[in-house]
Amino acid sequence: MKNIFSLLVLILLISCNGIAQTSSKEKKTYTIEKTNAEWKKELTAKQYYILREAGTEKPFSSSFNTNKTKGTYVCAACETPLYKSEYKYDSGSGWPSFDRAIKKNVELDIDYKIGYARTELKCNTCGGHLGHSFDDGPKNTTGKRHCINGDALKFTTK
Template identity: 70%
Template structure:
């Protein structure tokens, strides 16, 4: 009886290890068009920009002047200048962060973030991989229903000419 129990335990442990190794081998890290070392990023970004874009940090709500900016233009990635959002898709969500109901096509990557204990949709620049913010399903119902909640320091505003 002890031998059977021991064999069952060994079989379970072996099968669990095998599955874990298979999952890890399928996960590959994306290579972005703009890639720099941490030292290079720190040379071109402020400490807050680096914290948000490269360490997936969050700026304090209501701290960005872009939160209440409603001029016509385009919002680009602070790190690599890729156009990410158009001003016509910006809305006041009341959250204290610049919010958009959609991104420019193929400019923003959706990823899964478990940093606070449950799954959230993380938004990253598709060119450099910089963390922008998160996507939620409480945006304007008349458009996409999405709210891209973006850290203002992750964006630079380029006014329409």
């Protein structure tokens, strides 16, 4: 009888754990939400691939990598201000890099697309994928490196 009870408890624990691991988290709603068809009409193919399909552009392919003009980098999909030029630095990674975002305009999420957890960065207004955050940034500021796809951005001198 004791063995049967132990077996039932074990089965119950395993089934509860399995359910907890497979439950989906709630989908966040964004201020700007559009259908895939609407986004495809508004964005270039590269922008759509990066912002809506969480793609990655080739390293050293963005003109923003070497941009030293003062201004603001905004979301290419919804023009939300994301990064100030004074937050930008040359990380040598091949992508525009920033040590911080404009407060509350970039969402941090977890992405397991390559088999382990990474901190994904998204526009907090439209949910567009921007890039990833790493802990190898400048130690004299935040220590963070926001590695951003240039095609996810537009630049304004405002």
